Amino acid sequence: MLRLRGVSLSFGGIQAIRDLDLDVADGMVGALIGANGAGKTSVLNVISRFYRPQAGTVHNDEVDILKLKAHQVIEHGISRSFQNVALFSQLSVLDNLLVGADHIARPRLLTNMLRLPKARRHNREARRRAERALEFLGIGHLRDRPASDLAFGDRKLVDMGRALTAQPKLLLLDEPAAGIPASEHAALAKLIREIPTVWGSSVLLIDHSMELVLSAASHVVAMDFGAKIAEGTPDEVRSHPRVIAAYLGEGADGQPEGRRPSPAAQERRPQRSV
Amino acid sequence: MSEVSVSPVAGEVPRRSLRDRRTLSRILPAVVFAVVAIAFPAFEGGDAYVMFTATQALVYGLAIISLNLLIGFGGQISLGHAGLLAIGGYTGALLAIHVSGIPVPVEILAAGAVTAAVGFLLGLPTGRLRGHYLAIVTLGFGVAVPQIALNWTSLTDGRTGLTVPPPQIGNTIFPTPTELYYFSLIVLAVSLLAIFSMLASSTGRAFAAVRDSEPAAAAMGINVTATKVVLFTVSAFFAGVAGDLNAHLQGLVSPDSFPFSLSLFFFAAVVVGGLASVWGSLAGAIVLAVIEAKTSSSSGYEPVILGGAVVVLLLLLPGGLARLPATVLQAARRVGARGRGVRHAPLETP
Numbered sequence: 001m002l003r004l005r006g007v008s009l010s011f012g013g014i015q016a017i018r019d020l021d022l023d024v025a026d027g028m029v030g031a032l033i034g035a036n037g038a039g040k041t042s043v044l045n046v047i048s049r050f051y052r053p054q055a056g057t058v059h060n061d062e063v064d065i066l067k068l069k070a071h072q073v074i075e076h077g078i079s080r081s082f083q084n085v086a087l088f089s090q091l092s093v094l095d096n097l098l099v100g101a102d103h104i105a106r107p108r109l110l111t112n113m114l115r116l117p118k119a120r121r122h123n124r125e126a127r128r129r130a131e132r133a134l135e136f137l138g139i140g141h142l143r144d145r146p147a148s149d150l151a152f153g154d155r156k157l158v159d160m161g162r163a164l165t166a167q168p169k170l171l172l173l174d175e176p177a178a179g180i181p182a183s184e185h186a187a188l189a190k191l192i193r194e195i196p197t198v199w200g201s202s203v204l205l206i207d208h209s210m211e212l213v214l215s216a217a218s219h220v221v222a223m224d225f226g227a228k229i230a231e232g233t234p235d236e237v238r239s240h241p242r243v244i245a246a247y248l249g250e251g252a253d254g255q256p257e258g259r260r261p262s263p264a265a266q267e268r269r270p271q272r273s274v
Numbered sequence: 275m276s277e278v279s280v281s282p283v284a285g286e287v288p289r290r291s292l293r294d295r296r297t298l299s300r301i302l303p304a305v306v307f308a309v310v311a312i313a314f315p316a317f318e319g320g321d322a323y324v325m326f327t328a329t330q331a332l333v334y335g336l337a338i339i340s341l342n343l344l345i346g347f348g349g350q351i352s353l354g355h356a357g358l359l360a361i362g363g364y365t366g367a368l369l370a371i372h373v374s375g376i377p378v379p380v381e382i383l384a385a386g387a388v389t390a391a392v393g394f395l396l397g398l399p400t401g402r403l404r405g406h407y408l409a410i411v412t413l414g415f416g417v418a419v420p421q422i423a424l425n426w427t428s429l430t431d432g433r434t435g436l437t438v439p440p441p442q443i444g445n446t447i448f449p450t451p452t453e454l455y456y457f458s459l460i461v462l463a464v465s466l467l468a469i470f471s472m473l474a475s476s477t478g479r480a481f482a483a484v485r486d487s488e489p490a491a492a493a494m495g496i497n498v499t500a501t502k503v504v505l506f507t508v509s510a511f512f513a514g515v516a517g518d519l520n521a522h523l524q525g526l527v528s529p530d531s532f533p534f535s536l537s538l539f540f541f542a543a544v545v546v547g548g549l550a551s552v553w554g555s556l557a558g559a560i561v562l563a564v565i566e567a568k569t570s571s572s573s574g575y576e577p578v579i580l581g582g583a584v585v586v587l588l589l590l591l592p593g594g595l596a597r598l599p600a601t602v603l604q605a606a607r608r609v610g611a612r613g614r615g616v617r618h619a620p621l622e623t624p
Binding site: 050074087 | 468469471472474475476477478479480482483485486487489490491492493494495496497498504508550
């Protein structure tokens with residue numbers, strides 16, 4: 001179980017996360033929602049140790065995540081996808097997924113150079129996992145294509161597949177629906193809902209697509225300007241006055257504030273990168 | 275999740291056929307190279323100068339592949355690779371001179387190991403340095419090594435250098451150019467097997483991952499700095515092996531054998547051959563070694579001719595020699611399509 005307590009992060013004078021408490025229980029699909037700049041990706045970057053918060057604690061089960069380096073996080077069961085799809089562009093789709101599985105047993109250099117049995121065993125096991133992820137995501141036909149050749153939507157799926165191949169206890173998905181046509185969001189949401197049962201991983205998801213988030217997640221946390229403003233089931237959060245105010249650009253009295261663009265407009269406008 | 279297949283794969287060849295083609299494209303260059311390389315001395319009748327040039331191409335080939343590991347496969351940079359060859363060459367020469375009867379495989383491994391240790395140290399700053407800054411550090415290294423060799427006279431005999439005996443295993447000595455050629459070919463073949471195995475393993479994938487996206491590599495559990503240090507170490511090992519072979523080929527190691535221009539020559543050959551292509555590097559080595567040999571009599575103009583050849587090759591083949599088969603195939607298809615009256619031949623993706 002992932003547990004964040006009192007996490008605060010700022011960059012210079014900008015407070016990206018304010019005193020955030022967040023839980024993701026085992027086997028659950030949780031989601032973070034909020035407008036651009038609400039601090040969602042910063043939360044993922046704290047959990048994956050790209051950022052060090054100024055205050056607060058982050059634990060996955062009993063492991064203190066903040067004591068780890070970024071490359072050690074996956075060993076403790078957390079893998080992630082990226083908002084800006086950081087694929088290994090010159091590798092094939094299959095090789096991208098194999099990198100995801102490589103952390104299970106990284107054979108030593110000489111073992112790999114001499115193709116000793118341990119290296120061959122590892123390659124077989126990594127490949128088995130990768131094939132499973134390719135099949136689950138329905139991208140088996142892209143297996144041998146260079147990642148740089150793919151359409152953006154396919155790259156998002158490969159990015160997700162790479163994180164899944166690591167068979168994490170907790171999967172962090174950073175805007176998986178970005179670049180995927182809205183007509184296919186329902187299928188993607190169904191897929192994400194299946195992850196806990198098929199892969200045994202809990203999921204923490206962030207996305208701009210309210211439809212995707214509210215249909216995929218069983219527990220939703222809404223953020224605004226780095227702070228949690230609501231938490232609960234999708235229906236509870238959807239109808240929460242502060243969420244409506246922050247997300248739909250209306251004041252609590254129902255009058256337009258003009259502060260936020262509509263979700264549709266947000267989806268059209270360029271995304272802020274990690 | 276077939277519903278979320280985003281881009282249709284119109285006109286794609288069936289998967290099995292695509293994989294067969296890829297397997298073929300991996301094996302074919304190895305078979306062609308092996309056949310040509312083994313048969314080559316028979317065609318040339320063992321002509322000493324030709325065999326010397328061919329052996330030089332093999333030795334340079336290994337050096338250039340080792341540099342391509344760093345640049346093409348690992349996304350790092352080195353402008354001082356000749357310095358690593360110098361360390362391998364001097365180590366091999368010192369062992370051959372002072373340890374009588376040392377089997378040459380042991381000597382080569384030792385030359386590689388000592389150079390790898392230096393490569394390890396050279397790789398340490400990569401945690402902090404990249405791009406231009408790393409280029410300057412490696413350039414400084416490449417310039418410093420011959421100067422150290424020049425001044426450490428008790429070990430290196432200064433400008434005179436060290437005379438290197440021919441390779442020896444037990445009582446068998448390989449003194450003739452043809453024997454030296456086959457010996458170098460065996461060392462190259464063994465090195466290629468190790469390099470290909472490594473590139474197809476988690477180590478090779480980690481190199482590529484760090485090259486393409488450091489944050490994603492870290493998120494996938496790859497220690498980025500350690501991977502770069504391993505990359506420098508491995509690259510240096512094979513550069514050291516090439517350095518030792520080169521010392522045996524030249525029969526001499528001296529500070530003048532490793533000028534800065536040699537590092538630039540290797541760098542140019544990596545680009546001419548094609549980044550991240552082992553066979554391209556070998557082709558680049560052969561082409562540039564032949565050009566160098568053919569122009570060695572045109573005193574003073576060799577660099578101009580070599581530089582001009584690099585420019586022309588890159589203008590004709592921007593992806594390097596590694597792209598030559600695909601470019602020829604594509605042109606042939608276009609001509610074939612035109613012959614059949616097709617106006618616009620479909621563009622091929624690489």
